[in-house]
Amino acid sequence: MAESREAEAMKGRFVVVGGGIAGVTCAEQLAAQFPSHKVYLITASPLIKAVTNLRQVSRALEEFDVEEQGGSELERLYPNISVVQSPVTELRSQEQKVITEEGAEFLYNKLCLCAGARPKLIVGGNPYVLGIRDTDSVRDFQRRLTDARRVLIVGNGGIALELVYELEGCQVIWAIKDKAIGNTFFDAGAAEFLIDQLKAEKPLAPPTCKRTKYTTESPPGREGSSMGSALGPDWHEGLDLKAKGAYSHRVQIETQCEVERILLQEEFAQLNITALPFQGEETVESDSASSSDWPVYVQLTNGKTYGCDFIVSATGVVPNMEPFIRGNQFDVAEDGGVRVNDHMATSLPNIYAAGDICTASWTPSALWQQMRLWTQARQMGWYAAKCMGAELLQQPIEMDFCFELFAHVTKFFNYKVILLGKYNGQGLGREHELLLRCTRGHEYVKLVMQGGRMVGALLIGDTDLEETFENLILNQTDLSSYGERLLDPNIDIEDYFD
Numbered sequence: 172m173a174e175s176r177e178a179e180a181m182k183g184r185f186v187v188v189g190g191g192i193a194g195v196t197c198a199e200q201l202a203a204q205f206p207s208h209k210v211y212l213i214t215a216s217p218l219i220k221a222v223t224n225l226r227q228v229s230r231a232l233e234e235f236d237v238e239e240q241g242g243s244e245l246e247r248l249y250p251n252i253s254v255v256q257s258p259v260t261e262l263r264s265q266e267q268k269v270i271t272e273e274g275a276e277f278l279y280n281k282l283c284l285c286a287g288a289r290p291k292l293i294v295g296g297n298p299y300v301l302g303i304r305d306t307d308s309v310r311d312f313q314r315r316l317t318d319a320r321r322v323l324i325v326g327n328g329g330i331a332l333e334l335v336y337e338l339e340g341c342q343v344i345w346a347i348k349d350k351a352i353g354n355t356f357f358d359a360g361a362a363e364f365l366i367d368q369l370k371a372e373k374p375l376a377p378p379t380c381k382r383t384k385y386t387t388e389s390p391p392g393r394e395g396s397s398m399g400s401a402l403g404p405d406w407h408e409g410l411d412l413k414a415k416g417a418y419s420h421r422v423q424i425e426t427q428c429e430v431e432r433i434l435l436q437e438e439f440a441q442l443n444i445t446a447l448p449f450q451g452e453e454t455v456e457s458d459s460a461s462s463s464d465w466p467v468y469v470q471l472t473n474g475k476t477y478g479c480d481f482i483v484s485a486t487g488v489v490p491n492m493e494p495f496i497r498g499n500q501f502d503v504a505e506d507g508g509v510r511v512n513d514h515m516a517t518s519l520p521n522i523y524a525a526g527d528i529c530t531a532s533w534t535p536s537a538l539w540q541q542m543r544l545w546t547q548a549r550q551m552g553w554y555a556a557k558c559m560g561a562e563l564l565q566q567p568i569e570m571d572f573c574f575e576l577f578a579h580v581t582k583f584f585n586y587k588v589i590l591l592g593k594y595n596g597q598g599l600g601r602e603h604e605l606l607l608r609c610t611r612g613h614e615y616v617k618l619v620m621q622g623g624r625m626v627g628a629l630l631i632g633d634t635d636l637e638e639t640f641e642n643l644i645l646n647q648t649d650l651s652s653y654g655e656r657l658l659d660p661n662i663d664i665e666d667y668f669d
C-alpha cells in the first residue's frame with residue numbers, strides 16, 4: 172500500500188490545490204501547455220468550478236459563465252489532469268509534498284495554492300450567525316429564511332448589497348459601519364442613487380441584464396461539507412430567497428455602528444433592556460413580538476438592540492492558509508493572504524498561489540488594485556500557470572495585461588455596475604477631482620480625474636460608456652481641455668474620441 176502510494180506520488184509534477192475558479196483555470200492552463208505532464212488538482216469540494224463562454228467585453232472587461240461540475244468532466248477534457256477529491260491537510264515544502272486527509276501524498280515540481288477563503292464572521296461558533304460562501308451555506312441560509320420574520324445583516328460589501336435587495340418577505344435590519352451603503356464599491360453619491368431601489372417594490376421578473384450566468388449541480392452525497400468553493404455572479408438567481416411575508420423589501424438601515432454583543436433569548440430576558448421594533452411598524456401585529464419573542468438579540472454600538480431570527484455576517488473573508496502554514500515559513504500579509512510577487516510566486520521555492528488565498532504584494536500598476544473577485548481569481552490562476560511553466564522552461568515572462576487596469580462588471584440592485592481603475596479615488600488622497608452625471612432611476616456616472624487625466628470611473632446603469640472610458644484611462648489621454656463636456660449627455664463621447 173505504502174509503496175503504491177509512493178509510486179503514485181512520484182508521478183506528480185504539477186499540483187494545484189483548490190477546485191474553485193483560480194485552481195481550475197490554473198490546472199487547465201498547465202494541462203494544455205504541458206500535455207505530457209501530469210497535473211493533479213486536489214480539492215476539498217465535491218464539485219469544481221469551470222469557466223465557460225469567456226467573452227472579452229472590452230480590452231480589460233471580461234464576462235464568463237460559471238458551471239459547477241464533477242471532476243470527471245475536467246479529466247475528460249484534459250486527460251493529463253487527475254482530480255482528487257480530498258482536503259489537503261499538510262504541506263511539507265522541504266520535501267515538495269502535499270498530504271491529503273486520507274494520507275495520500277503528492278510530490279510536486281511546482282505547486283499552486285488556490286484554496287480560496289472563507290467568511291470572516293463577527294463571532295465564530297454562534298449558531299445564529301451565518302456566513303455565505305458556498306452552495307451548502309446558501310442552503311442553510313434558505314432553510315432558515317423560510318420561517319424568518321426578521322434577519323439582521325452586518326457588513327457593507329458585495330454580499331450585504333446583494334442580500335438586502337434579493338431578500339423578500341421578511342424585515343431586514345442592515346447594520347453598517349459607514350455613513351453610506353456599499354462602501355467597498357460606492358461613494359455616498361452612488362449610494363444615494365441606489366437606495367431608491369430599496370424603497371421601491373422589486374420588479375416581478377428580473378430585467379435582462381448582460382451578466383455572467385451561474386449554473387450549479389447538486390453534489391452527490393456531500394451535504395454539509397464546509398469547504399466548497401465560493402459562489403459567484405448571479406448566485407442568487409433562480410434561488411428562492413423568500414420568507415413568508417407577502418412583500419419584497421423591508422429594509423431598515425442602521426449606519427455608523429457595529430455589533431456590540433449578541434444575546435440569546437434567555438440572556439436577553441435576564442437583562443433589563445428593551446428591544447426596538449422595526450421602524451414605522453411599531454403597531455403592526457407581527458411586530459408585537461419585538462421585545463421578548465426573538466431567538467436572538469443584537470446590541471449595536473449605537474445603543475440600539477434588535478431581536479431577529481438570525482444574523483448574516485457579510486463581513487469579508489479570511490484566506491484558507493491554515494493547512495499550508497504549519498511548519499512552513501510563508502510570508503503572510505496582514506489580511507491573512509499568502510504574499511505573492513509579480514510572478515504569483517510565494518516566498519517559498521516552487522510554490523505559487525492564486526485567487527482569494529493570496530495577497531498581491533508586487534508594486535501594482537497605478538490603475539490596478541486587488542479585490543477578491545471572480546475575475547481576478549481567473550486571471551491570477553491563468554497567469555500563475557503561465558509563470559509556473561515559464562520557470563520550468565527557464566523562460567522570461569512579462570506581467571499580464573489584465574493587471575494594468577482594474578476592471579469589474581457586476582450587478583447591484585438590478586443595475587449594471589462597472590468599475591474601472593481607481594473608481595473610488597483609492598489611494599489618491601485629495602489629489603483628484605470628480606465629474607458626475609446622474610439621472611435618477613436611470614444612470615449614475617462618475618469619473619475620477621487626476622492632473623487632467625482619467626484614472627477611474629464608476630458606471631451604474633446601461634451607460635454604454637465603458638469602452639470609451641476604458642481607453643481614455645488606459646491611454647492616459649490628456650483631457651484637461653474637455654472639462655465637464657466629457658459627461659455632457661448631448662455629446663456623443665464615443666465619436667469624439669474615435
Ligand SMILES: Cc1cc2nc3c(=O)[nH]c(=O)nc-3n(C[C@H](O)[C@H](O)[C@H](O)COP(=O)(O)OP(=O)(O)OC[C@H]3O[C@@H](n4cnc5c(N)ncnc54)[C@H](O)[C@@H]3O)c2cc1C
Binds near residue numbers: 257304305491526527
Ligand atoms: C456569495 C458570493 C457572491 C460573490 N459574487 C461575486 C460576483 O458577483 N463577482 C465577483 O467577481 N466575485 C464574486 N464573489 C467572489 C468570488 O466568488 C471569489 O473571489 C472567487 O470565487 C474566488 O475563487 P478561488 O478559486 O480563489 O476560491 P474558491 O472559489 O473559494 O475555491 C477554493 C477551492 O479550494 C478548495 N479548498 C479549500 N481548502 C482546501 C484544502 N485544504 N485542500 C484542498 N482544497 C481546498 C475548496 O473546496 C474550493 O474548491 C462572490 C463571493 C461570494 C461568497
Ligand SMILES: NC(=O)C1=CN([C@@H]2O[C@H](COP(=O)(O)OP(=O)(O)OC[C@H]3O[C@@H](n4cnc5c(N)ncnc54)[C@H](O)[C@@H]3O)[C@@H](O)[C@H]2O)C=CC1
Binds near residue numbers: 325430484488
Ligand atoms: N457583485 C460582486 O462583485 C460581489 C463580490 N463579492 C465578493 O465576495 C467576497 C465576500 O463578500 P463580503 O463578505 O461582502 O466582503 P467585502 O469585502 O465586499 O465587504 C466586507 C464588509 O464588511 C465590513 N466589515 C468588516 N468587518 C466588520 C465588522 N466587524 N463589523 C461590521 N462590518 C464589518 C466592511 O467594512 C465591508 O463593508 C468579497 O471579496 C467581495 O468582493 C461578494 C458578493 C458580490
